[in-house]
Amino acid sequence: MQGDLKFASFKQDMNLTMEALCRELFLQNRESVRIIKEEIAVKNLVKILNAALTLCNRKGFASMSLRDLSKESGLSMGALYTYFASKDDLLRLLQSQGRTVVLRAIETQIGGAEHPRIKLRKAIQAHLYVSEIMQPWFYLSYMETKNFPREEHKKAIEAELFTEKLLIDIIRAGQEKGVFKPINSELLGAVIKAMLQDWYLKRWKYSQRRVSVDKYSAFVLDFIESYLVSEP
Amino acid sequence: MQGDLKFASFKQDMNLTMEALCRELFLQNRESVRIIKEEIAVKNLVKILNAALTLCNRKGFASMSLRDLSKESGLSMGALYTYFASKDDLLRLLQSQGRTVVLRAIETQIGGAEHPRIKLRKAIQAHLYVSEIMQPWFYLSYMETKNFPREEHKKAIEAELFTEKLLIDIIRAGQEKGVFKPINSELLGAVIKAMLQDWYLKRWKYSQRRVSVDKYSAFVLDFIESYLVSEP
DNA sequence: GTCTATACCAGGATAGAC
């Protein structure tokens, strides 16, 4: 369909490498990361965050000890503590970086579109594609939200509601133009969000069944549009 | 619609009180629970499981200490350990009981139905209704699955796949009869499951928005049927 | 059956040498 993305080209465009993300994270957290040289900091942050994501996805944040993290990342306990102030602080670093990237990716993608139907397609595809690339990040963020310290917890909930609102607003705009049927937009937004989240929460299931992100995306879009789009 | 349940009557029929559940749990776990008298055991199990569910939902299983649990339940540490052998064992108790009840509830409900469309409606309603009553149980089970010890982890995944398969089989039966359109049943089953799970995972959101389980159920059914059901 | 007191260990965090 017109304006549709494919995962392969999306991936190329967005340049979401771990290295780029860690560089950005370093520049935005000079107070927390007590290292001076950028190259050293970035190199080790990559090691630390990769290790942390692996371990957290395997056993959960609370059950990951910093000794585990030290072993997995190859850095000593002492060295770890020059990159973050406490275990909670590490969670904050991980969390904040993920949030920023997602919102930017989605807004970049839907920015160009005008027609509600295309806009909705792009929002959904962008969400699925980002979460495909950064799956461990999303998984962690979803699973650990309730364990976040107060402030982070609030931000995580806001982010969830923000992307949901984005969907709802597109639906409403389309309804006003008569492109979409007058369906409860709040509920539809909620269940779309649920379907998007299922993609990164049940990765094991979908990859076992050989469902690619493009296939899943096509299915979800078809499902939603056949319910929502008015006949021409 | 014909054969539809309402939550109020479902709740009355199924008798899913904490007391009944704990009694059953006690009778099935005489090896693990080192108490002789049924009445005492049931009374305290109710206290323990309620406290455990509250704490786990608030901070997660790993972060709940047994000292917390002792305080919240009103029993001493020593007493707690006569009801389960270890912290992991407590998780197993909680988990196994939930699983049994859900499957029984769903199978009871769809047992009577013949027509695929009614059967699908009943399966979805039963799932939503049970999870409405036992929300903390479902939430815990979903969130902690990956932390379960090997054997329990396997069972949790099997249970997820089992209820999903149940949906998929109903869809396929309907397709063979020509009642449903030839849609990818595996993918549809997966996203239906995702919508059902969203109901107990995001309870805060739905109750804030004053969406009742009957309303959610009606919406989801409408969404699915308008995609799936062939025109008459 | 239930409690209190305690053993014992793993975890987060840091000091100070290099």
Added chain:
DNA sequence: GTCTATCCTGGTATAGAC
């Protein structure tokens, strides 16, 4: 910037009195 050695809290689990 990084490492090793160590501190100390708070966790699970149990012994033994009542």
